[in-house]
Amino acid sequence: xxxxxxxxxxxxxxxxxxxxRKIIANDGDTxxxxxxxxxxxxxxxxxxxxxxxAQSLGGTPAVTENKAVAAVPEKVDVAQVETKVQAAPKQNxxxxxxxxxxxxxxxxxxxxxxxxxxxxxxxxxxALKLAEKHNVNLAQITGSGREGRISVQxxxxxxxxxxxxxxxxxxQASTKAAKSKADDSDVLATPVxxxxxxxxxxxxxxxxxxxxxxxxxxxxxxxxYQRENPVQAQHTEYAHPTESAKFTTVxxxxxxxAIAARLQAAKRNAPHFRLTIDLNVESVQALRQQINSTVPxxxxxxxxxxxxxxxxxxxxxxxxxxxxxxxxxxxxxFEQADISVAVAIENGLITPIIKAANRKSxxxxxxxxxxxxxxxxxxxxxxxEFQGGSFSISNLGMLGIQQFDAIINPPxxxxxxxxxxxxxxxxxxxxxxxxxxxxxxxxxDHRVIDGxxxxxxxxxxxxxxxxxxxxxx
Amino acid sequence: MSDTQFDLVVxxxxxxxxxxxxxxxxxxxxTAIVEKQHxxxxxxxxxxxxxxxxxxxxALAQQFKHAGQFGFTLNAIDFDxxxxxxxxxxxxxxxxQGIGQLLKKNQITVFNAAAQFIAKEQLELTDANGQKQQxxxxxxxxxxxxxxANLPHIPVDGxxxxxxxxxxxxxxxxxxxxxxxxxxxxxxxxSLYQDLGCQVxxxxxxxxxxxxxxxxxxxxxQKQFEQQGMQVLTEATVKKIETDQAQVHCHIETATGVQxxxxxxxxxxxxxxxxxxxLGLEALGVELExxxxxxxxxxxxxxxxxxAIGDVAGAPCLAHKASHEAILCVEKIAGLDxxxxxxxxxxxxxxxxxxxxxxxxxxxxxxKAAGLNINVGKFPLxxxxxxxALGDSAxxxxxxxxQETGELLGAHMVGHEVTEHIQGFAIAKYLxxxxxxxxxxxxxxxxxxxxxxxSVLSAMQRAIHI
Numbered sequence: 001x002x003x004x005x006x007x008x009x010x011x012x013x014x015x016x017x018x019x020x021r022k023i024i025a026n027d028g029d030t031x032x033x034x035x036x037x038x039x040x041x042x043x044x045x046x047x048x049x050x051x052x053x054a055q056s057l058g059g060t061p062a063v064t065e066n067k068a069v070a071a072v073p074e075k076v077d078v079a080q081v082e083t084k085v086q087a088a089p090k091q092n093x094x095x096x097x098x099x100x101x102x103x104x105x106x107x108x109x110x111x112x113x114x115x116x117x118x119x120x121x122x123x124x125x126x127a128l129k130l131a132e133k134h135n136v137n138l139a140q141i142t143g144s145g146r147e148g149r150i151s152v153q154x155x156x157x158x159x160x161x162x163x164x165x166x167x168x169x170x171x172q173a174s175t176k177a178a179k180s181k182a183d184d185s186d187v188l189a190t191p192v193x194x195x196x197x198x199x200x201x202x203x204x205x206x207x208x209x210x211x212x213x214x215x216x217x218x219x220x221x222x223x224x225y226q227r228e229n230p231v232q233a234q235h236t237e238y239a240h241p242t243e244s245a246k247f248t249t250v251x252x253x254x255x256x257x258a259i260a261a262r263l264q265a266a267k268r269n270a271p272h273f274r275l276t277i278d279l280n281v282e283s284v285q286a287l288r289q290q291i292n293s294t295v296p297x298x299x300x301x302x303x304x305x306x307x308x309x310x311x312x313x314x315x316x317x318x319x320x321x322x323x324x325x326x327x328x329x330x331x332x333x334f335e336q337a338d339i340s341v342a343v344a345i346e347n348g349l350i351t352p353i354i355k356a357a358n359r360k361s362x363x364x365x366x367x368x369x370x371x372x373x374x375x376x377x378x379x380x381x382x383x384x385e386f387q388g389g390s391f392s393i394s395n396l397g398m399l400g401i402q403q404f405d406a407i408i409n410p411p412x413x414x415x416x417x418x419x420x421x422x423x424x425x426x427x428x429x430x431x432x433x434x435x436x437x438x439x440x441x442x443x444x445d446h447r448v449i450d451g452x453x454x455x456x457x458x459x460x461x462x463x464x465x466x467x468x469x470x471x472x473x
Numbered sequence: 474m475s476d477t478q479f480d481l482v483v484x485x486x487x488x489x490x491x492x493x494x495x496x497x498x499x500x501x502x503x504t505a506i507v508e509k510q511h512x513x514x515x516x517x518x519x520x521x522x523x524x525x526x527x528x529x530x531x532a533l534a535q536q537f538k539h540a541g542q543f544g545f546t547l548n549a550i551d552f553d554x555x556x557x558x559x560x561x562x563x564x565x566x567x568x569x570q571g572i573g574q575l576l577k578k579n580q581i582t583v584f585n586a587a588a589q590f591i592a593k594e595q596l597e598l599t600d601a602n603g604q605k606q607q608x609x610x611x612x613x614x615x616x617x618x619x620x621x622a623n624l625p626h627i628p629v630d631g632x633x634x635x636x637x638x639x640x641x642x643x644x645x646x647x648x649x650x651x652x653x654x655x656x657x658x659x660x661x662x663x664s665l666y667q668d669l670g671c672q673v674x675x676x677x678x679x680x681x682x683x684x685x686x687x688x689x690x691x692x693x694x695q696k697q698f699e700q701q702g703m704q705v706l707t708e709a710t711v712k713k714i715e716t717d718q719a720q721v722h723c724h725i726e727t728a729t730g731v732q733x734x735x736x737x738x739x740x741x742x743x744x745x746x747x748x749x750x751x752l753g754l755e756a757l758g759v760e761l762e763x764x765x766x767x768x769x770x771x772x773x774x775x776x777x778x779x780x781a782i783g784d785v786a787g788a789p790c791l792a793h794k795a796s797h798e799a800i801l802c803v804e805k806i807a808g809l810d811x812x813x814x815x816x817x818x819x820x821x822x823x824x825x826x827x828x829x830x831x832x833x834x835x836x837x838x839x840x841k842a843a844g845l846n847i848n849v850g851k852f853p854l855x856x857x858x859x860x861x862a863l864g865d866s867a868x869x870x871x872x873x874x875x876q877e878t879g880e881l882l883g884a885h886m887v888g889h890e891v892t893e894h895i896q897g898f899a900i901a902k903y904l905x906x907x908x909x910x911x912x913x914x915x916x917x918x919x920x921x922x923x924x925x926x927x928s929v930l931s932a933m934q935r936a937i938h939i
Contacts (some may be wrong), residue, residue, distance in 0.1 A: 200555060292592075292593060296758050296775045296776045296777065297775065297776070297777045298777055299593035299594055299611075299777050299778055303496060316865065345501075366777075367777065370611050370612075370777075370778065371808065373611070374480060374481075374502070374611065374612065374806055374807065375807065375808035377480055377501050377503075378500040378501045378502060378503055378807035378808060378809075379501060380808035381808075398478070461905065
């Protein structure tokens, strides 16, 4: 069978003999490690026994899906903890000791009152927050969650059992403002506003009158519409309100999911800072053209040259040639420059690695790159050809991009974003001259690379690019 | 990526080029193909396919000739060669449309233009209106094929002196035809026109007709041709030709002196030469060898990113060799595992004369010249029940095995529909079958293929029916 771990696909061979009897996981499912893919058994085992065994595992395909879903609430909790820090002014004063009924239908019996902060209490962040707000003593409540963790439902059950009341939040009425029903025909409004309001079922009494002579204008009606239809509002200016915006659902494949997860993590965890520098590429272009016109087995691109220059700079400033081992809080500094190069492929991207780019000739880098980029597109890269790397380069120059920022490819410490080579007016010796330039932007993870260090790397890189003889020796 | 930047571009949409493009697209590469004339190349438009359509007409003519043997009396038979040509063109047209659909289905960009390298990875395309545009790709495969070679003193005028193209679309059947060159193309046309009722003379400079075939096969076919009424001259040179209004006078030198043969038409079929010109290959520094593009076993040239497949990359100039090279070249580029280089001994050759010729691997002469110890088996179709029942028992099957290993080194077949049967030996050869294993195979009765079995048994000195 074919497995798709993140960006590649690989074949999994069964490590035992047997007949495939029941397939549990569906094509495209994301499974947890150790998740059940299928059941194999000898031919003599009856279908009923296979079925019984499947049931004993928890039955349906949902086994794996449930596990995957189960992980989600924890992430939500984390988000809630974060928002708590910056939460609005404390409402603790509302819940002082004797008050039995607080706002919104919460009635906490006396025996459960008295919120205390304690390390011994194990509760979900949401439960902690509500307990604090409504002055609930969590020490009195038994948690039903994993390892006795107290959830909001536990508080609700305990409060209700003790005779108090705790509204079921999920059934709360909408807090949306009521709509006017009064006749709005005498409200002053522009004709377009009136027509739009009628079309969208909006009462003109609900609209501000920002127009001249106190009239409701188009903008005011749109504002109400957008308030009531927050999502569609963006592109339904003239669309019929009852018709939802048309879209196609595109399933995320394994690669898309991996890109989403990895780059989200990088953006969230790594404090990025960026440094930009302009490079004069005239010498490097001249050298490239000379090599291309004299050596049959080489066709260097400017990117090949810049990879080589970056490799040289990484050796000169090895503190940028790093991976961050977050778990053990250490920095892994590499002796050779394994440069991951972003390659766009259908519906995604992948970063094949030019290994030991510092030790490779320009010809080797160029021909490796050609092969890796082609195999990236045909899906024939081996895992070790795109996993790892000590530094990344992303070049959008061939698409005409002048300059951009890239997101670090974790656990690496930095990524270099390269723009197009183009002729620009630059000042040299107080004179404006035309030079072929490339703008390079280095994104660094500030946890492991500081600003001055990044600058030092870029300056070394610039030196190699502008004096390409240095990368040939 | 823009509309001018591709992962792989193929120049030429013949059986090498279009196969390469489709395979590349299947493997996920953004692919374009550039063709200056017709999709399908010579094979579909002016070669393999339309000639087979004409040959089926010739086969019918042969059956009419022998109708009496089966109890039929045919009175006057009218033959309108234009209708046969029309059928042949229609078959080509249908297949060419099919190629267009296949390319479309695989989302391959088709450029109807001539291509020229202007730098590594860079092509300039010029369409029929002279419009130019540039496209680029890290991998560019040259699959431009070959065209008829001409002798300087026998210029093709398209009217009295034909190339294969004119021979494919005759306005009327000539009364007499002299064919110069007895390779596959020359022999096929000679046989075709002879069968249709034309008086044919076949001339070759070599000692035998079908110069690349086993000598025994060539001699047998020559005898068959002569029995059909064809005049065959070997070790003969056409010194000069003189044309007048209705006739061509050919001065032919043989061991016995110069003779003049006067015919209505002459077909020049001395061979093909590669279409390696006007592609910008010289400026790029691509190495050529006798005009053909020099490639390694993966069809790579000396210039990075430039590949060549099919006729333009060297003999044998066969469509199936081109298609095979297309697949291996693209799969190698794509990084597939287990790609094998072309093994030339595995390429079967088929010649659609009457009788047909098919072969694979070494000829007896070449095996002996290589100093191999061989066992040779031979079985005549005259001892095959099905061949006799068909009323077409000319031909034989010859097999060559290594004495030491029992490996099938070569197979040579002459006879009815042997081109359909050679794949049996091709499979056996690819799977490295031995004489022993082939002897174990049960061949169905009553079929022509039993003669293949008997030939193997004959090589082992144990043929049953002879």
